Amino acid sequence: MKSMVLVAALGLLLLAVGYMLGLAFMDNGIAGLIIALVIWFFMNLFAYFQGGSMVLAISGARKIGPDDHPRLWNVVEEMKIASGLEKMPDVYIIDDPALNAFATGRDPQHAAVAVTSGLLQKMNRDELQGVVAHEISHIKNRDVLLMTLCSVTLGAIVLLAWYGTRIMIFSGAGRGGRRGGGGGGYAVLIIMIVAIVLAILAPILAQLIYYAVSRKREYLADASGALYTRYPEGLASALEKISGSTIELKSANQAFAPMYTANPFRKNGRAAEDLTSTHPPTSERIRILRSMAGGASLAAYNMAYGQVTKAGKGIVPGSALVGGQTIAAREAAAPEPQPERIERVRETSDLMWKMSNYGQVNCQCGTKIRVPPNYKANTIRCPHCGTVNSMPPKN
Amino acid sequence: MVYAIVGIVVGVILLLLVIWLFLTYNGLVRLRNQTKNAWSQIDVQLKRRHDLIPNLVETVKGYAAHERQTLEAVTAARNIAQGAVGKGVGEQAKAEGELSGALSRLLAVVERYPDLKANQNFLALQEELSSTENKISFSRQFYNDSVLNYNNRIQMAPSNIVAGMFGFKTGEFFEVTAPAEREAPKVSFA
Structure with a gap:
């Protein structure tokens, strides 16, 4: 439920920015609030209906059928079955030597999974399965919708703050003079200062919240991915290969970064606890997956998370752990049926x-x-x- | 006045209770349907395996005709497994286990025929077959996950009250009995 609290905080931040800007420019906080909500609403509407096809178009992904790449298709279908998704997601390939994959689509009925051609070349079947399971988990956990909502709210805050500060810089002084005089002067001044501070801080704060939500959903997708495949080592080994690769994704877009398996904008040598990253440090994700001690359940991931991050608490919401039993991880797949x-x-x-x-x-x-x-x-x-x-x- | 307040409080509590009852009941029905749906998924994948086998046998025959015994064993096991559809979980699981055993013996034999192993048609069949084996075990896994969820709901308080009232029965796990079947996903094909 921590994600929900963060999303609510993001929403409140938007409302605060709208209200303060309204108060500063129109002497009417409610009007600002309404403007902020209208902007937010239309941006959401667009993202909801167009987001999925847009990210696919920008990344140059091409849709494939079962016969184009049977192994990829089968792996996606296997994970669709394991996760209990009702509809087979569309499968896309991006012609790019970088190692990455992403999921998109507003709900499980309109979902798509895209992998790069580099990934198809470098991953063996278990690793590919791990990556696809991570992406299917994003679909199953409705992370695409959640992250779209977050990025739209973030976008609205940035937009309002940007125009707000510009208007203040170019006309604020004149307006203040015109309205000055009398006892109201101080109140106006205070409102202006609060509005300016908020307009500067809100986008930064919103960005940090957005990153925090994204990182949390990554951990959860790793946890579900391990559960679906019953094989945490597959994803761990895939992440190892991904972090070892130095090729940058050509077509990545900042706004869609949370949808990828690994951060497409990753810089080497980042601190473990980085507040400005959409993804948790890959080395930490690998260590958690490998600390699951032969288990594949959400509870096993939760424990491993607590141990590795030394957070003292888990990441999986308690409601998902109720009545869980121990689930053993499976053996590695036979090496032969996969091409060299x-x-x-x-x-x-x-x-x-x-x-x-x-x-x-x-x-x-x-x-x-x-x-x-x-x-x-x-x-x-x-x-x-x-x-x-x-x-x-x-x- | 006091009576009115007590009446309102009791009314609200009753209303919440009724809402909770509805939600819990619907949740149980949804989980029960999910287990049924998951069960039918296993059947879909088992049928897919049955459908793939004649094709596989034909392809292998072209290269390894004198492995007649092994090929016939696979065909026979497939026919028995097909006949066992709908005859109950135990019997079906046993027949599918036998089929998996026969298949793994056939694919061990294939090792000796490098020409066959290079055949495109055979490679494609092999991918389909190994993926179908995976899908069988994943659909079984999802079925068992669903049954676990459903049973937890039925047995744990407070939803066990609703389950008892409307006679929800716990689901049966798909336990693999035949050792050969348990091995199935690990079979080495080439």
């Missing part, structure tokens, strides 16, 4: 070419020729052996 690293790279790059509408001609010498979509001729010469191949029929 090189095959994963080949398989993924084949898919990315295909999705860019490139044709493929297999020459008799074993060379695969990629044909760009705007290649018009009917034949193509193999650069290796010189054989002239005829183009496959376009469909």
Whole structure:
């Protein structure tokens, strides 16, 4: 329930900013309050209906079907079953060598999971399952909606504060003079000062609250992910690979950062207790997952969290722990049914070419020729052996 | 005046009690439906496995025709498992366990045929089969999670009062009896 308290605090902050600015400029706090709420409402409306498709469009994600990448599709379906989601989420691939994944969609009926092609290449099946389970947990826990709400509220506060301070700087002095005189002068001055202080502090405070909510939801998604897969090591090992990679995600957007598995804007060498990060430190997340001592339940995660962070208290809400029994983690999956690293790279790059509408001609010498979509001729010469191949029929 | 206040207080308490009753009842029904739904998910995945097997047997036959005995064992186990659908949890679990055992023997045999292991069709089937095994165990896992939730609600105070009033019965866990079935998700395929 701590998340809810933080979200409520964020809402109150918005109301306070609206009220004070209203009082400062229109001598009417309620009017400011209403303006703030109207702005907030329309921003929410837009985010609710457009947020999901927008983040997918910005990141250049492409939707795939079951046959495009059977392993990814199957892993998502496995986690859909394990979490009890009613509808299979849409599956997207982002052509990007960085290792990351995100979930989006306002509710479980309109959900999507997107992973980068880099992730598909580097992760084995258990690790991929861990990452997908983390994302499905975000969907299942309704984190997408929660974080959208938070970021919209944060956005509204920033917007109001920005315009508020600008107006004060350019016209505040004149207005103050006009209204000055009499006993009301002091009151007006105090209101102006409070409004200015609030306009400066509120965006910072809102940002910190937003980060705190985001970090908490990350821990919870890790906990549910471990529960769904019954295999905390999968996600731990995936996070290890992700934190070892130095490639930055090309298409990440600050506003959507909480939706990713790992912070796309992570800088190396950050302090463990960092107030200005959307994600908890990866090393700490890994240590918690590995401290679960053979268990996979939310209670086991809760205990491990308490031990690793030395917070003295858990992170999972008590209502989710009621009547829980010990749940044992499973063994690692058999190593064989998953393709080796090189095959994963080949398989993924084949898919990315295909999705860019490139044709493929297999020459008799074993060379695969990629044909760009705007290649018009009917034949193509193999650069290796010189054989002239005829183009496959376009469909 | 005092009577009016007492009347209002009693009325409010009664109203809250009725609201709580409704909410608890609906919650129990929702959980019961969830367990039923989860149960049908297991059936969906078991059926999917039955459907995959003829295709697998055909593909393997093309490369390893003289493993007739193993292939026939798989087909026979599949037919028995298909026949056991709807004959109760115990029997179905036993038949599916046998099928898993026969499948793992077949896939151990496949080890000896590198040509088969390189066959695209076989690789795709193998991915489907291993994922279906996973889905079976995940749907069973979700079923058991749902039953646990439901049973907790039925047995724990105060919702046990409502459960008793309306005769909600605790659900049965899907326990795996055959040792071969318990091994299933760990089967090595290639």
